């Protein structure tokens with residue numbers, strides 16, 4: 001399935017909305033987070049138009065591919081994990097693909113979707129990239145993905 005490429009001009013970032021108090025955001029701990037992120041990735045895409053993983057182990061393998069360089073070098077300084085008291089609930093994972101930063105995965109646990117966490121994580125990543133003097137970020141999205149509206153709202157345009 002062909003994905004739609006979107007780009008973001010990092011000189012023009014939306015304002016960051018505050019997060020719910022019980023949610024904390026931190027960097028990715030390369031080894032300790034992988035199982036939780038794999039389970040989260042599987043659950044986030046489950047039943048959606050671009051589901052490719054059929055269980056948490058396949059989710060874990062996709063996380064390994066992302067962190068270990070299958071989509072270009074992982075940019076740890078622009079990648080974030082969100083947790084609430086029950087565990088890991090979101091992540092934005094950024095790599096450098098064909099020279100430019102790529103939002104490789106933006107995932108939020110279904111139990112707290114549509115409360116602003118996806119936008120907040122994406123913006124954290126974009127702000128971190130801008131702070132490191134990157135000018136543009138990219139992503140690729142499935143044409144039927146509900147995330148397209150979110151990305152447009154954040155300032156991504158189809159490229």
Ligand SMILES: CC(C)(COP(=O)(O)OP(=O)(O)OC[C@H]1O[C@@H](n2cnc3c(N)ncnc32)[C@H](O)[C@@H]1OP(=O)(O)O)[C@@H](O)C(=O)NCCC(=O)NCCS
Nearest residue numbers: 044045106107108113114115116117118119146147149150
């Ligand atoms: C995309 C995703 C990260 C958004 O996280 P989120 O925390 O729900 O995002 P926010 O609450 O910040 O923004 C929600 C917006 O996303 C869009 N959206 C997310 N889920 C949607 C759904 N099921 N149906 C319609 N729109 C949806 C809407 O634009 C929505 O805005 P609205 O609630 O005002 O209508 C999350 O839905 C997810 O993990 N999806 C599965 C993985 C995925 O598709 N990732 C993107 C791959 S490119």
